[in-house]
Amino acid sequence: MSDEPIVQMTGITKDFTGVRALDGVDFTLRPGEIHAVMGENGAGKSTLIKVLTGVHSPDAGQIHLDGEPVRFASPGHAQAGGISTVYQEVNLTDNLSVAENLFAGREPRFGPFINFRAMRRRAKELLDGIGVDLNVAAPLSSYSIAMQQLVAIARAVDIEAKVLILDEPTSSLDRDEVEVLLRVMRKLADQGTAMVFISHFLDQVYEICDRMTVLRNGKLVGEWSTAELPESELIGHMLGREVEALDAIERESSRRRPGDGVEPLVAATGLGRKGSIAPFDLDIREGEVVGLAGLLGSGRTETARLIAGADRSDSGALAFGGVEVKGHNPRTAAARGIGFCPENRKTEGLVGDLTIAENMILAMQASRGWARAIPPVRRAELVADFIDKLDIRPANPDLPVKNLSGGNQQKVLLARWMLIQPRLLILDEPTRGIDIGAKADIQRLVAELSGEGMAVLFISAELDEVTRLSDRIGVLRDRELIDILHEESDMTTERIVDTIVTKGGEQ
Amino acid sequence: MNPYFKRLMWPLAVLVALIVVNIAVTGFDFIIPSVHDGRLGGAFVNILRRSAPLLLIALGMTLVIATKGIDLSVGAVYAIGAAIGAQYILDRDQSSLVVVFTAIGLALLVAAVIGAWNGTMVAYFGVQPIVATLILMIAGRGIAQLITGGQIPSVSDTTPFVELGRGAVATVPVPIIIGIAVFAALVLLTRTTALGMLLESVGGNPEASRLAGIRSKGITVLVYLVCGFCAGLAGLMGAANLGSADANNGGLWIELDAILAVVIGGTALIGGRFFLLGTTIGVAIIGTLEVTIINVGLSSQWQFTAKAIVVFVVAMLQSPEFRAWILKPFRPRRAPDAPAEPATEKALAK
Numbered sequence: 001m002s003d004e005p006i007v008q009m010t011g012i013t014k015d016f017t018g019v020r021a022l023d024g025v026d027f028t029l030r031p032g033e034i035h036a037v038m039g040e041n042g043a044g045k046s047t048l049i050k051v052l053t054g055v056h057s058p059d060a061g062q063i064h065l066d067g068e069p070v071r072f073a074s075p076g077h078a079q080a081g082g083i084s085t086v087y088q089e090v091n092l093t094d095n096l097s098v099a100e101n102l103f104a105g106r107e108p109r110f111g112p113f114i115n116f117r118a119m120r121r122r123a124k125e126l127l128d129g130i131g132v133d134l135n136v137a138a139p140l141s142s143y144s145i146a147m148q149q150l151v152a153i154a155r156a157v158d159i160e161a162k163v164l165i166l167d168e169p170t171s172s173l174d175r176d177e178v179e180v181l182l183r184v185m186r187k188l189a190d191q192g193t194a195m196v197f198i199s200h201f202l203d204q205v206y207e208i209c210d211r212m213t214v215l216r217n218g219k220l221v222g223e224w225s226t227a228e229l230p231e232s233e234l235i236g237h238m239l240g241r242e243v244e245a246l247d248a249i250e251r252e253s254s255r256r257r258p259g260d261g262v263e264p265l266v267a268a269t270g271l272g273r274k275g276s277i278a279p280f281d282l283d284i285r286e287g288e289v290v291g292l293a294g295l296l297g298s299g300r301t302e303t304a305r306l307i308a309g310a311d312r313s314d315s316g317a318l319a320f321g322g323v324e325v326k327g328h329n330p331r332t333a334a335a336r337g338i339g340f341c342p343e344n345r346k347t348e349g350l351v352g353d354l355t356i357a358e359n360m361i362l363a364m365q366a367s368r369g370w371a372r373a374i375p376p377v378r379r380a381e382l383v384a385d386f387i388d389k390l391d392i393r394p395a396n397p398d399l400p401v402k403n404l405s406g407g408n409q410q411k412v413l414l415a416r417w418m419l420i421q422p423r424l425l426i427l428d429e430p431t432r433g434i435d436i437g438a439k440a441d442i443q444r445l446v447a448e449l450s451g452e453g454m455a456v457l458f459i460s461a462e463l464d465e466v467t468r469l470s471d472r473i474g475v476l477r478d479r480e481l482i483d484i485l486h487e488e489s490d491m492t493t494e495r496i497v498d499t500i501v502t503k504g505g506e507q
Numbered sequence: 508m509n510p511y512f513k514r515l516m517w518p519l520a521v522l523v524a525l526i527v528v529n530i531a532v533t534g535f536d537f538i539i540p541s542v543h544d545g546r547l548g549g550a551f552v553n554i555l556r557r558s559a560p561l562l563l564i565a566l567g568m569t570l571v572i573a574t575k576g577i578d579l580s581v582g583a584v585y586a587i588g589a590a591i592g593a594q595y596i597l598d599r600d601q602s603s604l605v606v607v608f609t610a611i612g613l614a615l616l617v618a619a620v621i622g623a624w625n626g627t628m629v630a631y632f633g634v635q636p637i638v639a640t641l642i643l644m645i646a647g648r649g650i651a652q653l654i655t656g657g658q659i660p661s662v663s664d665t666t667p668f669v670e671l672g673r674g675a676v677a678t679v680p681v682p683i684i685i686g687i688a689v690f691a692a693l694v695l696l697t698r699t700t701a702l703g704m705l706l707e708s709v710g711g712n713p714e715a716s717r718l719a720g721i722r723s724k725g726i727t728v729l730v731y732l733v734c735g736f737c738a739g740l741a742g743l744m745g746a747a748n749l750g751s752a753d754a755n756n757g758g759l760w761i762e763l764d765a766i767l768a769v770v771i772g773g774t775a776l777i778g779g780r781f782f783l784l785g786t787t788i789g790v791a792i793i794g795t796l797e798v799t800i801i802n803v804g805l806s807s808q809w810q811f812t813a814k815a816i817v818v819f820v821v822a823m824l825q826s827p828e829f830r831a832w833i834l835k836p837f838r839p840r841r842a843p844d845a846p847a848e849p850a851t852e853k854a855l856a857k
């Protein structure tokens with residue numbers, strides 16, 4: 001590892017119509033190092049990356065690449081300079097083969113024709129080089145997102161990327177897939193590629209990164225080598241206060257054991273849907289948080305969607321408040337008092353062009369029908385109330401919701417359902433991809449709502465979050481609900497993992 | 508600046524520019540209304556009067572486009588509305604008000620039913636809007652021909668029906684009154700109720716809207732119904748103005764002008780946010796443009812080319828990328844400590 005930096009950014013400042021997104025930030029990247037850029041949403045991470053990749057041009061400051069001053073006018077320009085980016089969403093073409101994706105735009109030619117044989121051979125070599133084994137002739141869509149991401153990385157590396165930026169690459173991957181990705185990253189680092197890694201998963205950052213740069217409110221907090229900065233200090237730097245925020249959200253009232261005589265609010269018996277989730281039995285009582293845990297693709301989301309009425313079941317029955325539910329769909333579900341925050345808030349939750357206020361009142365308005373608009377004064381009160389209560393920023397109800405950070409978007413979605421005062425709230429990955437502050441807010445809210453008597457079905461990929469919040473935990477594996485943990489002593493990550501492994505093995 | 512106004516600013520600028528060109532060529536008579544025979548006249552008033560059918564159709568189209576849809580059948584529905592109105596009167600006592608109102612009512616009812624049919628195919632049977640409405644775009648003129656028996660029914664110049672296109676109330680031409688009334692009615696319908704917001708939600712993100720519990724199917728049918736109704740009313744106004752209903756050529760290609768007006772007005776074809784006032788400005792631009800071509804002395808062959816050029820200009824002005832590019836030389840340089848030129852070739856070559 002040479003000490004001569006490959007990228008040196010000094011005094012980078014960037015303003016967006018009155019808001020200073022970056023304020024004199026320095027950033028140094030050395031060859032062969034994996035460097036994390038850490039900070040809450042809104043800290044300026046993505047602006048810094050966008051300046052580096054030519055999406056934004058800085059208002060002040062200098063960028064040196066290999067010691068030469070550069071100024072990128074466009075992402076293409078930056079790429080030509082050797083800076084490539086791999087995003088969370090894969091920017092490749094699904095229906096082309098792996099090999100075609102790797103060489104799109106620079107195919108090996110035989111006269112005017114594409115030399116497919118050479119292309120496949122070189123694709124194979126390229127993937128072997130980073131230790132990934134794929135059928136290069138198969139369409140990209142036949143592989144998981146994780147594999148597609150590796151293809152994107154391989155492509156970037158082959159276009160002689162000196163600097164590789166990985167923006168939340170792991171957020172939709174399961175544990176094994178993350179392992180593969182990290183292994184490839186290590187291999188690339190050994191070969192001398194410098195990488196910028198952005199992730200909300202602290203354990204991954206600690207596992208793979210050599211150094212980290214921490215930003216807060218557009219300012220540089222500092223740069224540390226990973227070994228010198230314990231996790232608690234890192235979080236302190238990111239939040240700017242000594243936080244025990246996450247630890248503090250132990251349930252105020254200790255966990256309630258479901259009373260035996262209490263009628264469940266929701267009772268699913270043999271509820272299922274072919275190809276998505278095997279028939280399952282699940283009860284949820286008022287004031288209870290039921291967590292769903294399992295690996296990605298284990299059927300967590302599918303379970304939630306059946307109870308929410310987002311998907312139609314093809315077997316079993318669902319009772320709500322002791323009455324059997326017929327013709328379950330999102331509209332009748334909302335009318336019964338079931339709120340559902342889906343997994344993907346951008347594509348299934350929010351309407352990006354509509355304002356914060358409009359997105360908030362959508363479910364309430366839908367239940368009233370189009371002819372009975374919520375009176376403007378009442379609407380303004382409700383919206384202001386929830387913006388305040390959930391601490392949504394910026395607190396401007398007329399801002400398009402697409403301009404908000406992930407955490408604030410999630411809060412808008414929560415507010416939408418809280419407005420109709422649901423009896424059951426279903427939250428599918430409400431804390432995914434959002435910063436620690438917002439995460440703590442949302443966890444606190446879940447605890448609070450259930451304390452007020454609301455039933456909550458809570459899904460998260462982060463097991464400690466599930467164990468912290470849940471009264472009972474449904475464990476899923478391979479699209480089947482394999483167990484429901486309910487003993488106080490069972491509410492541990494180890495117990496869940498153990499259940500997945502042992503119970504799954506029996507089948 | 509208010510984002511709503513921002514959307515309207517560029518179409519408005521183009522409209523003003525067109526009006527200024529006309530005033531420069533023909534004097535202020537172009538814009539100042541005159542009174543002839545107890546009704547308002549003058550070049551600009553006539554443009555508005557003649558544009559009224561297009562306005563109705565474009566307003567209906569705006570709502571359809573807001574839902575991510577499109578209605579290609581409006582020209583054919585225009586022809587059907589005109590045919591029903593003219594044929595019904597022709598077969599009966601032309602001077603009777605009862606007959607005239609029955610004809611209008613019947614035509615509007617049929618147009619609304621056709622619209623609802625389009626909407627049903629789109630919402631309940633999942634047919635793509637362009638395909639669903641293409642069916643009636645083709646079949647509609649055939650239906651109109653069947654109604655008129657292949658003839659062009661001409662009504663008497665004395666029937667009250669023609670007032671719909673030629674008449675005036677308190678000197679204001681009836682088509683302009685109808686245009687304003689429909690505009691006001693649609694603004695009230697969409698903006699004082701929650702219909703507008705729910706439309707924008709359904710058009711902006713159908714799946715999120717479904718999960719929020721919005722009855723998007725009913726709303727979609729309603730919007731196509733309104734669009735059909737507007738097209739039928741436009742056809743009646745057209746037939747009343749001409750005193751006849753031409754099943755083949757009445758409202759020919761008006762769907763394209765309507766889509767154009769919607770787009771000029773700032774409503775995106777991908778659905779979501781819609782701007783009824785913007786559409787109205789778009790219609791005025793299209794109407795003024797046709798007169799401008801003649802006023803500046805271009806032959807009428809220029810009409811399509813000139814229209815294309817104006818559409819191009821509006822589309823470019825609405826593109827933030829284009830505006831940034833064209834305004835670049837005029838922008839003061841900031842950040843004195845940053846090197847102004849892009850990355851040096853030397854650095855990139857490395």
